[in-house]
Amino acid sequence: MAELTPEQAQTQAVAGRGPAFLPPFTVSRLGTMGIELELMVLDRLTYDLLPAAPDILRLLDMQSKKWVATPEITTSMLEVASSILDGYGPAAAEIEEIRSSVQRAAFQVGAAICGGGAHPFQKWNEQRIYPKERYRESAKKYGYLAKMFTVFGMHVHIGVPNADEAIRICAWLTQRAPLFIALSANSPCWQGEDSGFCSARSNVVGAFPMSGTMPSHIRTWGDFSAHFARLAQHGIVNSIKDFYWDVRPKPEYGTVELRVLDTPLRPAYAAALACYARELCVEVFAAPGQWPLDDSREVYAWNRFNAAKDGVGADWIDPGSGLARPVREVVLEDLERLALRSTDPGFGEARRIIEELMRDGGQAGWLKAHMDGGSGMNDLSRLASEMFEHQPAAWPAQAEHDGTGEHA
Template identity: 75%
Template sequence: MPEIASDAAMAQALATSGVGPAYLPPFSQATLGTIGIELELMVLDRLTFDLMPAAPDILRLLDMQKKDWVATPEITTSMLEVATSILTGYDDAAAQLEEIRSSVHNAAFKVGAAIAGGGAHPFQRWSEQRIYPKERYRESARKFGYLAKMFTVFGMHVHIGIPDPDEAIRTCAWLTQRAPLFIALSANSPCWQGEDSGFCSARSNVVGAFPMSGTLPQHVRSWAQFQEYFDVLAGHGIVNSIKDFYWDVRPKPEYGTIELRVLDTPLHPSYAAALASYARELCIETAECPGLWPHASSADVYTWNRFKAARDGVDGDYIDAENGTTRPIREVVSGDLARLAARSHDPGFPQACRIIEHLMQDGGQARWLTDHMARGAGMNDVARVASEMFEQPPRAGTPEKESDARTTG
């Protein structure tokens, strides 16, 4: 992503840490359709498959490697975040995510740990987690109390380059309407604190406990209006930087992107590449329809669509505010993929479509995990299966199979 000037970077760093004045950087230049992917990963004990506070040790090993991507700490020491460089399409994303998967797996193995995707660990207890020793995270713990440790959940964030700040706000509005589809496709956190949650994505419910969660307000329809909105909230001491907005889709001005934040971390990085490509194509399609905004009723149905996607995953329904219809999520996604594939210029997008169709089979990732529970597997086995899926290299030429996960245990 574009570099920030040093004085702006300092102001933003102070604002992010909560010790400086509120700061909203100008919207940077970015190429339409560039991608950046962030994955929050579980660090597990290789014997018990409970969360393990070994992220600092893994990070020390990864820091010794020369790489185009970055690995950073997250709010607790059993979490690890990796972020790609700027990517241009599915093939680019799949290749770098496989490099990341291999490197992180190898580093974890050296310290007796395993790595897994998934939106929430099946049986961890929030009270046992340790806040990472970094001032920003200590400030979060002071500000949010026990919620900071409750936030030991694991998500995937997708940045999409948008060249114009006003278009970024409009694209945020459109991508927000499709966000429940990404919740459904990525849903793989059926267990919470050692219990079957009854949801395909228990993680999705945790974020809502934080202030400034939700979505971009409907009345904000330009970058200038967003700046005014930010200034009002900053004046009340509610926000200090863009990081204080826990919206499902938010602008990220220092990168010149919008950021989709609703996904559970997929069980395999190849799924992440496919889902990011889907989001990319939706944003490019929006750019080709200038001036159009979502239907006025879209906000009225969004909360219900989000709830249904988190509860039912790919077996859920989706209300389309644009035409007033209710259809199965599978049907909506398949329709999107067919339409987008017809106009896409990404040579890897057909493979991304095949993987996404694969993610909708047999109830999706959440059901692949709960199938084990139905056959008598315990919570440790669910965590073990997730780690084994992460360890598998992708199979060339075909969508990566979940068969090992569904037959193990």
């Protein structure tokens, strides 16, 4: 079978889903930023997942807003996406506006909202596929994995001025993606059990055939287009959305998209982590022609596993030097270096928040401390929701366990 050109692939019908299509890469201003958050919808009494996302979305559709809210694959989750942002201050303000608006809409339908990467005790078989054709097709294609995908992540988009540089930045950001898994890790429980991981969510994505990382042979946009065409010819992909890579180009937005984070438990954490990713991308862009020294998939897989398992307490193997270093040490070094070159007036505050995030074992450490103190699964879900909705001033790991001891 002769391979299709990228142009032919855009008109090739794939698996009955219509023509495969890879849009051209849109030019974006360097360092512009967009943040997507997948949020849990919870029952206000039991704090189990509640299939009320369609009702919340109907209320949000009535509002005039610069951000958007959309359905996700099951009806107990929804996604919110920011407008185009330029730094920590605007990001923190808009995400707080989003949180407040979604919380009010959820309250009207008897629901709560929550961050976090995975609900502590939901059962995948009880979830309902959102009544949208794309999600019905996903359920047919992936079977039970579609409902297992009721997990909650944060995606960060960083604007890049040209397509070839987007590919290069993808390669660099991929190497540091495990640091963001560690920093955001807050899903220690899975299906009602302590998973033994700080981010159980991170293990779910790997079950999908197009997960993982961008192949190392891709060095230009032309390489990526040819790769897309080859996969489209075999019916493996139909659009960029079929790539579940940890970092991928997003041509219609003109961005590089980091996809590995658990949805943070506080909006400010989301803004700060997005700004860290943004500064790394801007730094790489300023060094044209440089590529990572080591693109070993085995080293990356090990770094990813350690980050998901141990969170901010993990070690990270530096692909350049080959030395294993504590995640905390690497992140602090990054933040210090990036602060010297950043033009974002809010980066100092973002840096302070990330340093706060690494205390006491990070968000996963806080949740585990509550479990060790006797909290049940309902307690964890309730406390995480209250943290997201009410913005407590103190880092919650320092708060005393409330002693309810309620169990699911």
